[in-house]
Amino acid sequence: MNCTRLAQVLDAYLDSELDRATGEEIAQxxxxxxxxxxxxxxxxxxKQRLRSQAPYFVAPAALGPAVHRSxxxxxxxxxxxxxxxxxxxxxxxxTVAAVVSALAGYWLAQPLPDATLREQVxxxxxAALNDVRKLTAITSVDQHVVKPWFQGKIDFAPVVRxxxxxxxxxxxxRLDHVxxxxxxxxxxxxxxxFINLFIWRxxxxxxxxxxxxxxxxxxxATWAGGGLRFGAASDIDTRELEHFAxxxxxxxx
Amino acid sequence: MRDAATLIRFxxxxxxxxxxxxxxxxxxxxxxxxxxxALQDACLRAFRFFDSLHGPSPKAWFMxxxxxxxxxxxxxxxxxxxxxxxxxxxxxxAAAHASxxxxxxxxxxxxxxxxxxxxxxIAALPREYREVVVLRELxxxxxxxxxxIVDVPIGTVMSRLARGRDLLQQKLLGSRTRMKS
Numbered sequence: 001m002n003c004t005r006l007a008q009v010l011d012a013y014l015d016s017e018l019d020r021a022t023g024e025e026i027a028q029x030x031x032x033x034x035x036x037x038x039x040x041x042x043x044x045x046x047k048q049r050l051r052s053q054a055p056y057f058v059a060p061a062a063l064g065p066a067v068h069r070s071x072x073x074x075x076x077x078x079x080x081x082x083x084x085x086x087x088x089x090x091x092x093x094x095t096v097a098a099v100v101s102a103l104a105g106y107w108l109a110q111p112l113p114d115a116t117l118r119e120q121v122x123x124x125x126x127a128a129l130n131d132v133r134k135l136t137a138i139t140s141v142d143q144h145v146v147k148p149w150f151q152g153k154i155d156f157a158p159v160v161r162x163x164x165x166x167x168x169x170x171x172x173x174r175l176d177h178v179x180x181x182x183x184x185x186x187x188x189x190x191x192x193x194f195i196n197l198f199i200w201r202x203x204x205x206x207x208x209x210x211x212x213x214x215x216x217x218x219x220x221a222t223w224a225g226g227g228l229r230f231g232a233a234s235d236i237d238t239r240e241l242e243h244f245a246x247x248x249x250x251x252x253x
Numbered sequence: 254m255r256d257a258a259t260l261i262r263f264x265x266x267x268x269x270x271x272x273x274x275x276x277x278x279x280x281x282x283x284x285x286x287x288x289x290x291a292l293q294d295a296c297l298r299a300f301r302f303f304d305s306l307h308g309p310s311p312k313a314w315f316m317x318x319x320x321x322x323x324x325x326x327x328x329x330x331x332x333x334x335x336x337x338x339x340x341x342x343x344x345x346x347a348a349a350h351a352s353x354x355x356x357x358x359x360x361x362x363x364x365x366x367x368x369x370x371x372x373x374x375i376a377a378l379p380r381e382y383r384e385v386v387v388l389r390e391l392x393x394x395x396x397x398x399x400x401x402i403v404d405v406p407i408g409t410v411m412s413r414l415a416r417g418r419d420l421l422q423q424k425l426l427g428s429r430t431r432m433k434s
Contacts, residue, residue: 011415015389017396046422050390053371059275063289067268067296074297075255191391192272237393 001025052167120179125233136172158199161251195234221245274319281323295322313398382417
């Protein structure tokens with residue numbers, strides 16, 4: 001690997017589009033070549049700038065329904081019948097709900113293994129995104145509005161920081177649950193992605209180092225400190241989620 | 254056959270990417286209503302050819318249809334008004350140049366000005382660079398998906414992306430980029 005070749009493939013490297021062997025060659029070259037490291041930092045700075053400042057145009061609210069109407073009109077003139085759930089389906093659903101709540105009671109009594117915890121953080125994240133209107137109970141980009149909102153609702157004082165200078169815009173917050181424990185969820189937005197940052201009371205006071213992993217395509221970061229547990233979930237790149245988690249960690253101390 | 258069940262499937266696999274499609278359409282057409290028209294058109298086309306969905310992902314397939322609809326819209330625009338599609342962006346950029354690129358973001362106004370400068374710099378990129386930059390930096394699509402959307406080989410995606418980033422970097426960071434090889 002020489003400098004000319006590196007300049008040709010640097011973008012593909014930074015975009016994780018190269019095979020591992022080539023990637024390692026590049027990493028080795030970068031480790032001892034100041035000129036190429038300079039190229040790399042230029043790209044990093046550009047990425048950071050685009051990430052925090054390039055506008056993302058969200059479709060106007062009326063466009064989705066308008067498209068739906070024109071597609072419905074384009075249907076083959078078949079009568080569209082609404083299906084109603086049958087009594088059998090309703091019964092089955094009730095049975096499932098009963099089993100789930102019985103299991104939940106059992107789970108509550110157990111300490112949560114890490115894998116389950118991560119899974120639960122993702123489950124809460126997905127459930128929250130299911131209905132974007134309920135994503136935040138208080139919607140504000142101002143941390144001085146979001147934080148006081150928790151007063152009287154929960155028995156701990158979560159840290160809420162605006163991180164928009166780093167590209168993570170504060171959207172708002174709500175009360176939620178992670179694995180049946182009451183948690184606050186602080187919502188951030190980066191480009192077109194949401195990050196749910198869940199905070200809840202830790203069972204033990206022991207701090208826990210940051211762990212980042214991937215669950216069903218979602219990134220999850222978990223850690224604990226100061227008597228609180230933290231779990232962040234999003235569909236952004238896990239490296240980026242780790243960056244976010246470290247920013248949040250830094251703000252707590 | 255297009256029935257209600259197909260429509261539900263279509264909405265769940267394709268229309269969930271409406272925001273991404275709109276974002277691309279806005280960057281390609283530079284026009285709010287134009288983007289909406291192109292999208293309406295693209296959705297009808299995509300629905301009609303839903304059975305032939307192929308390529309690396311449903312999103313990439315839909316984005317390719319959207320891109321084609323935008324190209325058609327631009328062609329129609331050019332027929333109506335003989336101006337170049339990027340005239341608008343050039344004008345805006347010249348204005349931004351006159352006011353100078355903002356320095357340190359010490360206030361909301363300065364931050365807004367910085368963001369406008371970023372937007373205008375992307376808007377001023379020639380289309381073939383602008384689209385790959387938007388698809389990669391804002392949509393985070395893979396080279397394979399971008400190659401399917403833009404309909405060029407992956408190697409071309411790679412070189413256009415590198416060139417587009419070079420141009421942006423010069424404009425936004427004033428830094429020298431790579432040596433010409």
